[in-house]
Amino acid sequence: MSVIEATALPGRTRNALAWMRANPLIAAGGFMVLVIVVVAIFAPLIAPYPGDAGYATHPLDIFKPPSTKHLFGTDNVGRDIFSRVVYGTRVSPLIALAVVAIASVVGVTVGLVAGFLGGIVDEILMRITDVFLAVPALLLALAFASVLPQSTGSTILAITISWWPWYARLARGEAASVSRRRYVETGRVLGLSRLRLLTRHVLPNATTPVLVQASLDFGGVILTAAALSFLGLGAQDPTPDWGLMVNEGRSFFQTYWWAVTFPGAAILFSAAAFNLLGDGLRDRLDPRRVVGR
Amino acid sequence: MKLEIADLKVAFDGRVVAHVPELEIASGESVGVAGESGSGKSMTAMAILGLAQRLGADVEGSIKLDGHELVGESERNLRAIRGRRIGMIFQSPSSAFNPVLRTGYTFGRVLALHGIDSRRARRAAAETALAEVRLRPRVLDRYPHQLSGGELQRVAIAMALALHAELLLADEPTSALDVTVQAEIFEIISRIRETESMALLFISHDLAAVAEITERVVVMRAGEVVETGATRAVVDAPAHPYTRALFDAVPVLGGEASGAHDR
Amino acid sequence: MTRFLARRVVLSLVVVAGVVLLTFVIARIVPGDPATSWAGPHATAAEVAQARKHLGLNRPFIDQVGTYFRGIVVGRWGTSIHTHRPVLSDLKTVVPASLELVFAAILLAIAVGVPLGLLAARLRGRTTDHAVRAVAIVGVSMPIFWLALILQLVFFNQLHLLPVAGEYALRFQEHPVHAYTHFPVIDAALNGNWAMLGSSFSHLVLPACAVAAYPTGVIARMVRASVLDVAGETHVQMLRAFGFREGTIFNRFAMRLAWNPVAQVVALVFAYSLVNTFLVESIFDWPGLGSYAGESIIALDTPAIVGITLFVALVYVFVNLAVDLIQAALDPRIGLH
Numbered sequence: 001m002s003v004i005e006a007t008a009l010p011g012r013t014r015n016a017l018a019w020m021r022a023n024p025l026i027a028a029g030g031f032m033v034l035v036i037v038v039v040a041i042f043a044p045l046i047a048p049y050p051g052d053a054g055y056a057t058h059p060l061d062i063f064k065p066p067s068t069k070h071l072f073g074t075d076n077v078g079r080d081i082f083s084r085v086v087y088g089t090r091v092s093p094l095i096a097l098a099v100v101a102i103a104s105v106v107g108v109t110v111g112l113v114a115g116f117l118g119g120i121v122d123e124i125l126m127r128i129t130d131v132f133l134a135v136p137a138l139l140l141a142l143a144f145a146s147v148l149p150q151s152t153g154s155t156i157l158a159i160t161i162s163w164w165p166w167y168a169r170l171a172r173g174e175a176a177s178v179s180r181r182r183y184v185e186t187g188r189v190l191g192l193s194r195l196r197l198l199t200r201h202v203l204p205n206a207t208t209p210v211l212v213q214a215s216l217d218f219g220g221v222i223l224t225a226a227a228l229s230f231l232g233l234g235a236q237d238p239t240p241d242w243g244l245m246v247n248e249g250r251s252f253f254q255t256y257w258w259a260v261t262f263p264g265a266a267i268l269f270s271a272a273a274f275n276l277l278g279d280g281l282r283d284r285l286d287p288r289r290v291v292g293r
Numbered sequence: 294m295k296l297e298i299a300d301l302k303v304a305f306d307g308r309v310v311a312h313v314p315e316l317e318i319a320s321g322e323s324v325g326v327a328g329e330s331g332s333g334k335s336m337t338a339m340a341i342l343g344l345a346q347r348l349g350a351d352v353e354g355s356i357k358l359d360g361h362e363l364v365g366e367s368e369r370n371l372r373a374i375r376g377r378r379i380g381m382i383f384q385s386p387s388s389a390f391n392p393v394l395r396t397g398y399t400f401g402r403v404l405a406l407h408g409i410d411s412r413r414a415r416r417a418a419a420e421t422a423l424a425e426v427r428l429r430p431r432v433l434d435r436y437p438h439q440l441s442g443g444e445l446q447r448v449a450i451a452m453a454l455a456l457h458a459e460l461l462l463a464d465e466p467t468s469a470l471d472v473t474v475q476a477e478i479f480e481i482i483s484r485i486r487e488t489e490s491m492a493l494l495f496i497s498h499d500l501a502a503v504a505e506i507t508e509r510v511v512v513m514r515a516g517e518v519v520e521t522g523a524t525r526a527v528v529d530a531p532a533h534p535y536t537r538a539l540f541d542a543v544p545v546l547g548g549e550a551s552g553a554h555d556r
Numbered sequence: 557m558t559r560f561l562a563r564r565v566v567l568s569l570v571v572v573a574g575v576v577l578l579t580f581v582i583a584r585i586v587p588g589d590p591a592t593s594w595a596g597p598h599a600t601a602a603e604v605a606q607a608r609k610h611l612g613l614n615r616p617f618i619d620q621v622g623t624y625f626r627g628i629v630v631g632r633w634g635t636s637i638h639t640h641r642p643v644l645s646d647l648k649t650v651v652p653a654s655l656e657l658v659f660a661a662i663l664l665a666i667a668v669g670v671p672l673g674l675l676a677a678r679l680r681g682r683t684t685d686h687a688v689r690a691v692a693i694v695g696v697s698m699p700i701f702w703l704a705l706i707l708q709l710v711f712f713n714q715l716h717l718l719p720v721a722g723e724y725a726l727r728f729q730e731h732p733v734h735a736y737t738h739f740p741v742i743d744a745a746l747n748g749n750w751a752m753l754g755s756s757f758s759h760l761v762l763p764a765c766a767v768a769a770y771p772t773g774v775i776a777r778m779v780r781a782s783v784l785d786v787a788g789e790t791h792v793q794m795l796r797a798f799g800f801r802e803g804t805i806f807n808r809f810a811m812r813l814a815w816n817p818v819a820q821v822v823a824l825v826f827a828y829s830l831v832n833t834f835l836v837e838s839i840f841d842w843p844g845l846g847s848y849a850g851e852s853i854i855a856l857d858t859p860a861i862v863g864i865t866l867f868v869a870l871v872y873v874f875v876n877l878a879v880d881l882i883q884a885a886l887d888p889r890i891g892l893h
Contacts (some may be wrong), residue, residue: 024686130567131574135869139831143582143865146853219697227835230701231853246702251837253705254713264702271697279693342797370583375799381796388790392889393812401786403798453796 029276033061033204036270041088052079052085053240061258072260076248081258084240085266091241092270095156096221100214103160107167108210112203114168115175126172130164138224144232152241156235159224163217170213174206201254212285219271242267294320294359294378294459294492296341301354301364302347303336310338310350310516318460320488323493325507327500327523327539333498333516338462341494342379343371347483354369361424376406384465390437396448397433422455423448425488426481447481454485460492465474475543479506486497495506504528512536560884568877573625575869579862580624604657628866634859638851643863651867652738653723654837654844656877660764660827662822665771672772672817673779680784695773701835704766708839711762721841724756763840767832771825780820782814789813790871816883823879827872 009125020027044050048071052058058078066073074082114125132140140162142154148154228234229243242263249259298316302309311333318324318552326334339345343363356363358378363371375381383389390396397419404415420430426447432440437460440448446466453461463482485491495507503510503524510527512520512535517549520533531537601606613624627633634645670693676688687834712720719725723740733747741760744753786792787810795805830845845864852860 025689074699101587127570127574130571131578134571134575134873135578135865136828136831136872138828139835139865139868142831142834142849142853143579143861146856146861147582147585147858223697223699226699227701231834233853244700247697248703250705254709257709260702260705262704262738264699267699268694268697268700271699272693275693279689341844344793344796347796370800373800374798375801381794383790383794385790389794391791391809391813393887394809399795399809402800438889449794529721 002120004084014262018265021282023280025276026280029280032269032273033277036089036093036273037087040093043090046163047080047083049080049088050081052083053238055238061287062155062253063259065256066258072262073256075259076252077243081245081262085239085242085262088242088245088263088266089270090270091152091235091239092222092225093218094226095152095159096218096274098156099159099163099221099225100217101293102156103163103217104167104210104214106160107164107169107208108171109235110164111168111171111173112175112184112206115172118176122172122176129168129172132162135162137162137220138227141224141228142231142233145228150233151235152235152239154224158233159221160230163221164168166217167210169181170209171206208285212278215274218278219273219275222267222271222274263278294490296379296460296492297357298341299336299355299357301337301340301356301487302352303333303340303376304351305349306355311513312341312517313337313354313511313513314518316511318494319460320492321490321507322325322494323367323486323507325510326481326496326504326513327498327503328513329498329539331515332513334513335464335500336372337513337549338381338464338494338496339464342375342381343368352387367526367556373409376403376453376458377456378458379460379462380456380458381464381477382446382449382453382466385469386442386449386466387437389449389467392437395434395436396440396445400433400455401450403462405453407456418455418462419451422451425454425485426451442470443477446478450478450485456492457489458491461495462494462496465498466494466495468497468499475502482506500528561881564877564880567799568873572870572873575866575873576625576628577621579866580621580863582865583858591771593809633863633866636852636860636863637857638838638855643789643860647770647859647863647867649844650848653842653845654739654833654846656723656739656741656760657763657833657837657842657844658769658826659739659833660760661767661829662771662826664764664768665775665825666822668768669772669775670779672776673794674783676776676780677783685780692773692776692780694768695776698773698868699767700766700832703769703835703838704763704839707762707766718762719755719759720762720839722759723842724752724759728755743878762835763842765839766836769827770832771822774821775818776838779814779816782817783810786810816887819879819883823875826875827868828867830871 038045043053045054046224049056056079060079061070062076064070064074064078070080070082070083070227074086075081091134104152112131114122135143137159141158144161145154148158188216225234226241226243226246229241230247235241235244239250243262246267249256249263250253253260294409296316296318298313300315301311301313304310316324326337328334338346339348339432340350343357343366345352345382352364359373363374392401400413400419401412404418407417409418419433423430423432428447428451429442432444434447437445450461460473461482467478470478480503482493486493493506495503497503507524509522510524511518512527512533514535520527520531520536527536528540533538557863586689619666631644633647635641636643636646639646672688672691676685707842708720711718724744725805728749728751733743733749735769736746737743740756741753745754745812783806787806792805792810796802796808800809833842833844833846836842838850841847845867848860849864851857852864
C-alpha cells in the first residue's frame with residue numbers, strides 16, 4: 001500500500017475533492033455564490049448595525065477608519081460600511097435575478113414565436129432584436145434609466161429592456177432548428193396543434209442554452225446595475241446598493257479609502273462568483289452554443 | 294516492409310481501450326480491423342503512429358517496423374516515419390483539410406517537410422500522385438469546400454502516395470461517402486497496392502467494405518480481439534458469436550447473408 | 557461577393573434606421589414636458605409655448621418622426637440642453653479623446669490577452685490554465701469605476717508614479733501643438749514635442765489600464781476557446797499523422813482558423829469599451845465622450861443622451877460591418893471565392 005493510499009481520506013470526501021479538482025470553476029463559483037446567499041439570508045444576524053442599512057445616521061462617527069468596532073469603517077454620515085455591504089447582498093443579486101427572470105421569459109417567448117412561425121413574423125421580430133442588439137447593453141440601459149425616474153425599479157426595467165434581445169435570438173435559433181426536425185414535421189402532418197408542438201418539443205430543447213446564458217448573465221447584470229447606481233441613475237439613498245456606496249464615497253476617496261474599496265470589492269466578488277459559476281456550467285452543459293458577453 | 298504488433302495495450306486512466314495480442318502486415322498485404330465504434334480499432338492505428346500518447350493514452354507492448362521498435366520511440370524519430378513510411382487517412386475528408394488553405398498549400402508543405410525541396414519538384418510529385426488517383430492538377434488550387442468528399446479523400450491518398458508510404462492506415466475512409474464513391478476509392482486503393490506494393494490497414498465498421506477489400510481481418514469488440522483470420526473464411530463461417538451477429542446484421546445485395554439466415 | 561456585401565450593408569442600414577427610431581422613442585418618453593425643460597425653470601407661459609413651437613411638439617406624430625429622421629441624416633442631431641451647442645459638434649469635440657483611450661485600451665488588451673489565451677490553451681488543464689482563466693474572469697467581473705479609483709489611489713496617491721487628471725499636463729495647453737489627428741499622443745509625436753509626448757503618454761496609462769480590464773478578460777477567454785476548438789479538429793490530427801511538429805501545426809496552420817472568432821470579439825469589445833469610458837472619464841478628468849455623457853446624464857439632457865446613443869450604435873454597426881467584410885475577404889468559405 002502506498003503512502004498516499006495509507007493516508008487516504010474516507011471515500012465520500014475523496015470523491016468530493018476529486019470532483020472539485022475536475023470542476024474547479026463550478027466549485028469556486030458555487031462556493032462564492034453560496035456565501036452570498038447565506039449572507040443575504042442571515043444579514044440581520046451578521047450585520048452588527050442593521051439600522052445603518054436603512055435611515056440611521058451617526059453624525060459623530062463620520063469616516064472612522066476600519067477597526068474592530070467597524071470592520072470596514074464608516075461612511076460620510078457615520079454608517080457602518082460592513083453592515084451596509086452585508087445588506088447589499090440583498091440588493092444587487094435580487095436586481096440581477098429580477099432582470100434575468102423577466103428578460104429571459106420575454107426574450108424566449110419572442111424568440112420561440114419568431115423561430116416557430118418563421119416567415120415575415122420571424123424577419124420583423126429578428127430585425128427588432130438586431131436593433132436592440134446594435135446598442136451596447138450598458139448604454140441602452142443608461143439611456144432608458146436617464147429618462148425614467150431614478151429608483152431600483154427603474155434600474156430593473158432599464159436593464160431588462162436592453163437584455164431581452166439576446167434571449168430572443170437564442171430561443172429563435174433553437175426553435176428554428178428544432179422545428180425543422182423530423183419528429184416535429186411528423187407532428188405537424190399529424191395535425192398536432194402548434195401550441196402543443198411548441199411546449200412539448202421546442203421548449204424543453206431551448207431550456208438548456210437559455211439556462212446557461214442566464215447564469216452567465218447574472219454577473220454582467222450585477223456590473224451593469226452597479227454602474228447605473230454609480231452614475232446616480234439607480235437606487236437612491238439610503239438603499240445599501242454597492243454602486244451607490246462607491247459613488248457616495250468617491251469625493252472623499254483619497255483620504256478615506258475604505259468608503260470605496262469595500263463596496264467595490266463586494267461588486268467584484270459577486271460578479272466573479274456568478275461568472276465563475278456560469279462559466280463552469282457552460283463548460284459542463286453546453287460548450288458550443290453560448291457566447292459570453 | 295513488415296509491421297509486427299505484439300501484445301499491444303492502449304489504456305486511458307487504467308482502462309484498456311484496445312488490446313491486440315498479435316498482428317502482422319507485410320508489403321502489399323491488406324488487413325482489416327472490423328468492429329463497432331468504441332471497439333478500439335482507431336486507437337490501434339493511432340498507437341502505431343505514436344499518436345495515442347498525445348491523446349493521453351498509455352501504450353504498452355511492441356510495435357516493430359522492419360524490426361525497429363516504435364513504442365517508446367522519440368517524437369523526433371516518429372515524426373520521420375509519419376507520412377513518409379506510414380501514412381494515414383481519416384474518416385471525414387471534408388474536415389481533414391484546413392478550410393482556409395488551398396489543398397495545394399497543404400500538399401506542398403507535406404512534401405517540403407519530407408525532403409522535397411524545390412517547388413517544381415513538389416509540383417511534379419503532386420501531379421504524378423494526383424494522376425494515380427485520377428484527379429486533375431487543378432484541384433490543388435481549390436479550397437476544401439470546393440471539392441467533394443470523394444475528391445478530398447483522393448487528395449489525401451495522393452499525399453501518402455507522393456511520399457511513397459509503405460503502409461497506409463485507413464480509418465473509416467469511406468464511411469462518410471456514398472457507395473458509388475466508395476467503390477471508386479476502393480478501386481484506386483487496390484490499384485495503388487499493386488503498383489506500389491503499399492500495404493493497407495483498413496479500419497471500418499462497414500463489414501461489406503471489409504469483406505471486399507481485405508485479405509485478412511481482425512474483429513474487435515470492446516477493445517479485445519474476438520476473431521482473426523482470412524477474410525473469406527471469417528465472412529463465410531464466423532467462429533465467434535459476436536462476429537456472426539456482426540455479419541448477420543449486414544444485408545447483402547443479391548446474395549445470402551452468411552449463415553443463411555432469413556431477415 | 558457583391559451580393560453578400562450588398563446584403564450586409566442593407567441590413568446594417570435597416571438596423572441603423574431602427575436605432576434612430578429607438579432613440580426617437582427614448583427621447584419622447586421623458587416624463588414631463590420637453591418644452592418646459594428647454595425653456596428653463598423660470599420661463600413664462602409664453603416662453604414655454606414658444607419653446608414648444610420651436611421644438612415642433614405641436615405637429616402630428618408621423619411628422620415629428622419624419623423630421624427627426626431627416627434631421628439625423630442631414631446632421632442636425634438636436635441641440636444639447638446643457639451646452640446649448642449642436643449635439644453633433646459637441647460630439648466632434650469630445651469623441652477623439654475617448655477614441656484615443658479606447659484604442660490604447662484595446663491594444664493593451666490584445667497585447668496581454670492574446671498571449672495569455674495562447675498560454676492557457678497550450679497548457680490546458682494544468683495550473684497555468686486555471687490561473688489564466690481566473691484572471692480572465694476577474695477582468696470580466698471587474699467594476700471598472702472601482703478599478704479606476706483603486707489605480708488612482710495606488711499609483712498616484714501612494715506611489716506618486718502616474719498622473720491622474722486630464723490628457724496631459726496643464727502647461728502644454730499654453731502652447732498647443734498642431735492637431736493632426738486630435739490624439740494628443742500621436743500629435744505630440746508628429747510635432748516632435750517629446751515633453752508633451754511623455755506627458756500625454758503618462759496620463760494615458762492609468763485610464764487605459766482601467767478600461768482594458770474587461771476586453772483583456774474577454775480576449776483571453778476567446779483566444780483560449782478558439783485555439784482549443786481548432787486543436788480538436790481532424791485537420792490538426794491529419795497534420796500530426798503526416799509528421800508535422802506541434803509548433804508548426806499551430807503557427808502555420810491552426811492559428812489561421814483561430815483568429816476569426818477573436819476578430820469578431822474585438823469588434824464587440826470596441827463598442828463596449830467605448831461605453832465603459834463613461835464610467836472612467838469623470839474619475840480621470842478625461843475630456844471625452846464619457847465626461848460629456850456624465851454631464852448630460854446629470855443635466856437630464858435628453859437630446860445629448862440620445863445623440864450619444866445613436867453615435868455609439870453607429871460605431872458598433874460600422875465596426876461589425878468592417879470586421880464581417882474583412883473576414884469575408886480572408887475566409888474562402890464566405891461568398892467571395
